[in-house]
Every structure is written in structure tokens, then in C-alpha cells.
Amino acid sequence: MAAPSPSAPFRLIVTGGGTGGHTYPALTAIRTLQARLAASGRTLDVLWIGTAEGLEARVTGAEGIPFTTVATGKIRRHANPLKMVSPANVRDMARVPIGVAQARRAVSGFRPDVVLATGGYVAVPTGLAARMCRVPLVLHEQTVRLGLANRKLAGSAARIAVSSESTLPLLPESVRAAAVVTGNPVRPEVLTGHPDKAVTALGLHSFDRRLPTVYVTGGAQGSQQINDVVGGELPWLLERANVVHQCGPAHVEALSARAAGLPASLAARYHLTPFVGPELPDVLALADLVVSRSGAGTLAELTALGKPAVFVPLATAAGNEQAHNARHLEESGAAVALLGEVSGGQLREAVGPLLDDPERRATMAAAAGAHGRPDAAERLVDVILSAASR
Numbered sequence: 001m002a003a004p005s006p007s008a009p010f011r012l013i014v015t016g017g018g019t020g021g022h023t024y025p026a027l028t029a030i031r032t033l034q035a036r037l038a039a040s041g042r043t044l045d046v047l048w049i050g051t052a053e054g055l056e057a058r059v060t061g062a063e064g065i066p067f068t069t070v071a072t073g074k075i076r077r078h079a080n081p082l083k084m085v086s087p088a089n090v091r092d093m094a095r096v097p098i099g100v101a102q103a104r105r106a107v108s109g110f111r112p113d114v115v116l117a118t119g120g121y122v123a124v125p126t127g128l129a130a131r132m133c134r135v136p137l138v139l140h141e142q143t144v145r146l147g148l149a150n151r152k153l154a155g156s157a158a159r160i161a162v163s164s165e166s167t168l169p170l171l172p173e174s175v176r177a178a179a180v181v182t183g184n185p186v187r188p189e190v191l192t193g194h195p196d197k198a199v200t201a202l203g204l205h206s207f208d209r210r211l212p213t214v215y216v217t218g219g220a221q222g223s224q225q226i227n228d229v230v231g232g233e234l235p236w237l238l239e240r241a242n243v244v245h246q247c248g249p250a251h252v253e254a255l256s257a258r259a260a261g262l263p264a265s266l267a268a269r270y271h272l273t274p275f276v277g278p279e280l281p282d283v284l285a286l287a288d289l290v291v292s293r294s295g296a297g298t299l300a301e302l303t304a305l306g307k308p309a310v311f312v313p314l315a316t317a318a319g320n321e322q323a324h325n326a327r328h329l330e331e332s333g334a335a336v337a338l339l340g341e342v343s344g345g346q347l348r349e350a351v352g353p354l355l356d357d358p359e360r361r362a363t364m365a366a367a368a369g370a371h372g373r374p375d376a377a378e379r380l381v382d383v384i385l386s387a388a389s390r
């Protein structure tokens with residue numbers, strides 16, 4: 001491909017999505033690249049290749065980012081390898097070559113300087129198409145171990161941007177030279193929230209601001225496990241704290257019923273919501289303690305902010321990755337990790353001392369902050385630009 005003139009728009013294809021963990025780092029990379037290019041008088045032409053059902057479709061729609069889809073084959077994992085040969089998996093695998101052909105047309109038509117893939121099964125056809133069209137492919141991995149899509153694409157990548165030093169020894173020897181540690185980009189607005197704005201936006205005027213505030217979150221879909229254990233301890237928790245509880249759309253009814261049984265004085269300190277949208281930065285700013293799943297995106301946000309946290313990892317995350325994330329932070333005093341089945345008693349034991357002791361929270365916050373990489377987006381942009389100029 002001919003070298004672009006310095007004033008020509010930089011052309012980027014982004015691919016990845018499904019969950020927030022794959023979508024938001026890509027979005028942050030686009031915005032940061034756009035700002036970097038603008039500083040030198042250049043513009044960015046971008047195309048996002050994703051799935052119609054994934055979060056990326058909504059996010060690109062809201063941000064006005066050109067978006068297209070390709071056929072994808074999702075592999076449904078199963079502990080028993082024989083059960084992976086299911087009719088649904090076989091049917092979906094047959095879609096992969098169609099997706100690769102569509103992605104190849106999209107890549108050769110758009111003529112990008114770089115393809116950035118951030119994981120999720122939709123990234124595979126576009127990543128393969130990048131190699132076929134000889135376009136530099138940059139991978140970004142959010143988790144400590146490479147996800148399935150990135151494992152498939154690693155051998156084709158010009159650069160593999162990873163979020164943690166601890167990923168480097170886990171990479172196959174053959175691709176290690178392509179790896180560079182950038183961190184996991186966090187949306188800049190997440191770092192500039194304001195507690196009072198959360199109070200106004202969510203109507204939290206009946207919260208007792210002399211007490212600490214706990215933000216409970218199970219990720220976009222919510223977590224049945226976290227909802228059950230927190231739901232069972234609501235009277236205990238609300239005696240000591242205000243609670244913003246993000247529970248996922250499927251769990252609102254059951255938790256509302258529990259909340260209806262609370263005395264009015266405690267119910268006043270409880271705010272239940274299926275999803276936290278644009279108010280997320282303000283809710284995080286208001287939170288003195290977070291009780292959460294330990295997905296890579298959430299971890300990057302909490303460490304960039306320096307927030308004390310009690311993690312309840314998703315046990316079925318690929319390679320037990322969430323438990324690994326949570327333990328890694330616990331080892332340096334940056335969080336408490338509650339692994340496996342979690343009882344109400346265990347939750348109280350983890351949360352109680354942190355609610356009672358602001359100094360303990362401050363120490364944990366400082367340890368969490370030491371893991372944060374607020375410059376991750378800028379580093380990833382460095383990698384994208386250097387891959388383009390190779």
C-alpha cells in the first residue's frame with residue numbers, strides 16, 4: 001500500500017466488541033487518536049466492524065462512528081470438549097469463511113493504515129482480512145491471558161498491546177517480540193466525575209452523606225451472585241452505608257421486592273438501577289467502596305481512580321481470568337478478593353472493616369492507584385501510529 005501523505009486523513013479500521021470490556025478500550029483509542037492527529041492538523045477516517053447485537057453497535061451509533069457488520073461464528077465454550085461440537089457451534093463455524101470474505105471486501109475497500117482489534121469473536125475475520133490485505137494489524141488485550149480471538153490472531157499481528165507486564169511471560173515465544181505493555185485504556189470522562197452530580201442525576205438526596213457510599217456493580221448484565229449476597233445483607237449494609245446498586249435488567253424486580261421490605265430509614269439510603277449510563281463517572285466519584293465483578297475494564301477504571309474494592313470474580317470467566325485479576329490486586333493490598341461461593345458472613349467480614357475505618361480505605365485506595373495506568377490510551381495510540389509507519 002502506498003505511504004499516505006502526512007496531511008491525508010489517517011485511516012483506521014477498528015474491530016472488536018460484544019461486551020464493554022472489548023468495546024470501551026477501542027472507543028477510547030479512537031477518541032485519543034483523533035485528538036493526537038488533530039494536534040498536527042490531520043483528521044481520522046474510521047470504520048468499526050462489529051456485530052449488530054453487541055454493545056459496539058449502540059456505542060458507535062451514539063458516537064456517530066461509521067459501523068458495519070460481518071458474519072461471525074461464536075464458539076460456545078463447554079467444560080466437556082465433546083459438547084463443544086454442538087449443532088450451534090457447527091453452524092456458526094460455517095459462517096466464519098463468509099465473515100472473512102466480507103471483512104476482506106471491507107478492508108480492501110476502506111484501505112486502512114492500520115487495523116486495531118480489541119477482542120471478541122467478531123475481531124477474528126477482520127484480523128485475518130488485515131493479514132490478507134497486508135495491512136498492519138494491532139491487537140489490544142485487556143486481560144492478563146490472551147483471549148480466544150487474540151490467540152487466533154497473534155501470529156498475524158504487527159504489534160500486540162497488552163495491559164499488564166504479567167502477560168509477557170505467558171505469550172508464546174514466537175510472538176513475544178511483537179508485544180508492548182500499554183495498559184487498558186479507560187474512557188477519560190471516567191476519571192473526572194463529581195459526587196454531587198451523581199446525587200443530582202440519580203436523585204440521591206435522601207442519602208446520608210455522613211456515611212460512606214458503596215457502589216455495587218455486576219457489569220452490564222448484572223450478577224446474580226452479587227445481587228443475591230448483597231440483597232441478603234441489605235439491612236446490615238444500609239445501617240452503615242448508602243448503597244448504589246447496579247443490578248442488571250433481569251434482576252430489578254426481585255431486588256425491588258426486597259427493598260420494599262426495608263424500614264423507610266434504610267430504604268432512603270438505597271438506590272437500585274439496572275444499568276449506570278453516562279452517570280458512571282459521577283457514581284464512581286461518589287463511591288467510597290466498590291463491590292464488583294473483576295472484569296478487566298472495571299479493574300482498569302478502579303485502579304486508575306484509586307478506589308478500594310471488594311471483588312466477587314465471575315467463576316466461569318475464560319481461564320478463571322477474573323479470579324486471577326482479583327487475586328493479583330489483593331496480593332498488594334489493593335482489594336479484597338472473595339472467591340468461590342460467597343456467604344453473607346464473608347461479605348460482612350470483607351466490607352465491614354472497610355466501612356468502619358476510613359484510613360483502611362485510604363491505604364487500599366493508594367495501593368489500587370499504584371496499579372492504575374491513566375496513560376494507557378496514549379500508549380496504545382503510540383503503538384497504532386508506529387505500526388502504520390513500519
Ligand SMILES: CC(=O)N[C@H]1[C@@H](OP(=O)(O)OP(=O)(O)OC[C@H]2O[C@@H](n3ccc(=O)[nH]c3=O)[C@H](O)[C@@H]2O)O[C@H](CO)[C@@H](O)[C@@H]1O
Nearest residue numbers: 019020021142143219220246275276280295296297298317
Ligand atoms: C463475562 C465475561 O466474559 N466478562 C469479560 C468481559 O467483561 P465485561 O465487558 O463484562 O466487563 P468489564 O469489567 O471488562 O467492562 C465493563 C464495562 O462496562 C461499564 N459499565 C458496567 C455496568 C454499568 O451499569 N455501566 C457501565 O458503564 C464498566 O464501567 C466497564 O467499563 O471482558 C473483560 C475484558 O476482556 C473480561 O475481563 C471479562 O472477564
